[in-house]
Structures are given as structure tokens and as C-alpha cells.
Amino acid sequence: MKNIENLFEYSVGQFEAIDHLLTMGVGAHLAALVFFLIMSQFVAPKYRVATALSCIVMVSAGLILVSQAGLWTDAFKFNGTNYSLTNLTFSNGFRYVNWMVTIPCLLTQLLIILNFRGSALKSKATWLILSAWGMIITGYIGQLYEVEDTSKLMIWGAISTVFFIIMNFIVGKAIAEGKKTMDARTSGRVMNVFWLMMFAWTLYPIAYLVPVFMNSADGVVLRQALFTVADISSKVIYGLMITYIALDQSAKAGYLPAQKVLGRVAIGTDTDLRN
Template sequence: MISGTQFTIVYDVLSFSFATMMATTIFLWMRVPSVHEKYKSALIISGLVTFIASYHYLRMFNSWTEAYEWTGEGELAKTGSPFNDAYRYMDWLLTVPLLLIEIILVMKLPADESKSKATTLGIASAAMIAIGYPGELFMSEDNLGGRWVYWIGAMLPFLYIVQTLLVGLNDATQSEADPAVRKLIKGVQWWTVIAWCTYPVVYIFPMMGISGSNAIVGIQLGYSVSDIISKCGVGLLIYQITIAKSLALKNGNEETPLL
């Protein structure tokens, strides 16, 4: 059973995550007029990622508050309405492919390669989410073997995405003429990979001996922090890249990118 303290911790984290996502959305969309036409799509998609996430965090927050209630004795009790954590996976199914696409859009890639990379990364990320979700349903100690199976399955497309970001797109990254822009693009690639590496760790919390209400709270905290880092953090880095590239184009210092 969730304790009052645990309920409040998750309550505050979900509320904070919603506010952070929405604030980032407003900032990114308000800055769209400041970037060159070529990079507006990337910035709009960045804001769309955090907007979709903010909507789902609001739904998770409401679901969390509807699942528990305070009794007259000041104790916490279940209402009979289950907490719907599937909102998180619905969010990832939409935002993770978009997050990868926004990175592709700020890179100097030919149009056909940009489309190809966006498609393959989008499919791989959707497969990663779809494979991983059933494993979340295995929470008790007697069926954690099933959770490991889905974790391993989801890691296959995850490793493909990591390989593509750090190796497959390296030539495009190195083709950037401006060292500052090249550094920013490398930064967003590494930031994405490092942030995403936190998700598999949170996923295996129940397999690390964390059980019951502690597992529920740990997973909610871990995923929320990971989302803020990977969505808001990447969005702000994309903003920096679009501003830097827009300034370079304005000054005539950058070749026209084939996006």
C-alpha cells in the first residue's frame, strides 16, 4: 500500500513534470519566429514533443489523484480507480520518434537520407516502446522473468538507435563547417543517448529487489526525471542549434543545408 509520504512525492513529481514540459513548450514555440525558415520545423517539433508530454503528465497526475483518497483519520486509501500508467507509454509512442526526427532535421543531410534516417529511427523507437510496455505489467517477484524477456527485446532497437546517433550519423556531424555547431550537434546526440540510458535502469528496478510501493514510486520518479532530461533538455539544445545555424545563414557563413 502506498503511504501518505509516497503519494505526496509522486504527486509533486508529476505536477512538477507537467509544469516543466508546458513551460518548455511555451518557450520553444515563442522562439520559432527567431530562427531561419529551414529550421522552424525542428523547433516546432521540439515544442510538440514537450506539449504532448505535458498533456500526458496532466492525465497521469489526474489518474494518480483519482486512485487514492485521504480518509477522515488522515490515512491514505485506494478509491478503486486504478492508476493508469499506460499514459506514459502512449506519450513515448508519440514523442520518442518525434524527438529523433527533430535531431535529424537540424543536421546537414541530403533530403533522401534525412527521410530514410527519420523513418528507420521512428520505426525502431516505436518498436522499442511497443516491446517494452508488456514487461511493465510484470511486477511481482514470481513473474519477473517475463519482465527480463521484454527488457532484452526492447534493448535491441534501443542499441540500434544508439549506434545510429553516435556512429551512423557521425559523417553528417563532421560535415558541419562551424565547429560550434558541430559541437552542439554532438552534444545533443550524446545528451540523448545518456538520458535514454536511464530508462532501461529504471525499468529493472523491480528486478533489483525494489518491490511493492517502493517500486511504484521509484519507477514514477525515475521515468519523470528521465523525461525532463531527454525532452526538455534536448528541446533546449535543439533551440541552440537552430539559433546558431540561423545566425550562420544570415551572415552567409554556412552552406545551404540539404534538408
């Protein structure tokens, strides 16, 4: 019983709210997967890996959320008044395992659309992935103490925050460097991606700290709402923004499929028929 979700009984409204939030997360990721698969054919080859990584993120996150939704409905049964715990337990630990896969993909996507290649891409990606894994692993350890000892939860959370700061410092430097290869409009869109990251990734530590400031059934609902909003923002909306930047840069480089899908060339011309 490592997570606070297993400590409480839930009213019908509370139980269904969490069930619907998890289901919404599944639906958003699966719908985005279809979109990214379709858009991959319109992105120039140099950016296509970024779109492929979006597909990987959607599959990985979607499968975990399917598992979380199933575990939620299996772990609690209606007792005539409320939903109470069965002989199973619900765990948020699976989310951390998923983040070990998805966050490196998300960070690498950003580097690709910032036009890093070769040794520069490898070096920056390595440092970003190592700092991300440090953040995730220490956060995973911390959440194991949220029921037994919130002081240890806070200590491991603080350690995780150090890695979080390092990761964002590297991201900030990469964006400042990558923006030099872009026009003003595209660099502005990249900054929007950065601020989205800051918004979404700040929600995760708030959810992490729910056992400290709202240890109740309502707190669990808030926590799952924060996780869902953060997941959709940091993966689905982030992926949409990355894909548009990849399409935009592809079109500006003269890649015809990207120009057509963005409506920047007339469709039905002889050139279009040949392509």
C-alpha cells in the same frame, strides 16, 4: 492491476512526493512549450520544423502527464493513516503510448539540425522511427508482466534493449555524418546532445526494472522520480539544446532574426528596423 503502483499503500510523504513529481513534469513541459513557440520566429525556415516538433512533444507529453497526475490523485484516497487504492487503478502504460508520438519527433528533430534533407532524411527517419517503435512496443508488453511474472518482464526488456541498441547505432552514425557539415564548436554541442540522450534514455530502463530490484512503495517513488528526470532531460532540456543549435546555425547562415536574438548584431540599426 498491471503496474506495481497499485500494490501498496503510501505514506503522506510518499504520495505527495509522486504527486509533486508529476506536477513538476507538467509545469516543465508547459513552460518549455511557451519558450519554443516564442523562439520559432527567430529560427531560419530550414530549421523551423525542428522547433515545431519541440512544440508537438511538449503538448503531447504535457497532456499525458496531466492525465497521469489526475489518475494518481483519483486512484488513491487517504484512509486516515495512509493513501490506499480506490476502485480505480494507476497505469504507466499511457507513457508508452505517448512515447510512440514523442520519440519519433525527437529523433527527427536531431536529423534536421544535422542538416539531413530529402531522401537522406526520409530514409534515416524511417529506420529510426521503426527501431524506436520496436523498443517502445516490446517495452509496453513487458511492463504488463511486472506484477505477475518478472521473468517475462526481463525477457521483453531484453528484446526492447536490442531495438534500443539499433536505434542508438543509427543515431551515432547520423551524428558522425552530420558533424562534417558543422564547425568544431557546433559539432561539440551536437555531441552534448548525444550524451544527454544516452543519460536520459538510460533512466527509462532503470525505471522499467524497479519491480525487479525495489518492489515496494519506496521503489514506486524512485520509479516516478526516474521517469520525471528522464522526461525533463530527454524532452525539455534536449529541446532547448536542439533549439539553440538551430538558432546558432541560422545565425551563422546570415539569418538576421537569429543573429539578433543571439546578440550577434546591433539592435536599432536601419537594417534592424527594416526587418
